[in-house]
Amino acid sequence: MRIGELSERTATSRRLLRYYEEQGLIISQRCANGYRAYDERLVDRVLQIRGLLDAGLPTRIIKQILPCLDKPRSIVFADATPDMLATLEQERDRMTDRIDCLIRNRDAVAAYLDAVRTHNDQQGAVS
Structure with missing residues (x-):
């Protein structure tokens, strides 16, 4: 899906989605025309990120705990x-x-x- 659809489905601005990408919280693929393409699974990921931000966690910590939200989990202990x-x-x-x-x-x-x-x-x- 393109950034507009992800923005609409998560009620998150395009600007904020690009910020999440800059921070390494989400990843997009680039199409041949240069547009961003996002995986369907990112809808839930963006909602989780927003919930963690609303809870007061900074993006640097969210980035470290995001692997805990995946299954199977791939936790990196060196950053702890x-x-x-x-x-x-x-x-x-x-x-x-x-x-x-x-x-x-x-x-x-x-x-x-x-x-x-x-x-x-x-x-x-x-x-």
């Missing part, structure tokens, strides 16, 4: 410095905190919806 490991642990813990908060918020919204529906059902039965 103590600073990088500490950063990843902090980010993992921060993500866990955000997940816990999202779960609490989801449960609160669900409880509110249940209460409103129950109230509306009771009002309908009384009328």
Whole structure:
């Protein structure tokens, strides 16, 4: 697929996709006419990259952990410095905190919806 389709399918700007490519996060093939061609699997990869960026990870660390997202995994241990490991642990813990908060918020919204529906059902039965 071409960059426009990848951009549309991932809601990611073309400029950002080119940046991901410059950073080595995704790879394209060049067609004879010079256009970029992207593999179908990159749709999920771009969505994963965006999620990791949204979680606060810098692209240099995302590049190092991307092999963990592939199957089979091809993890390179030589790049795992103590600073990088500490950063990843902090980010993992921060993500866990955000997940816990999202779960609490989801449960609160669900409880509110249940209460409103129950109230509306009771009002309908009384009328």
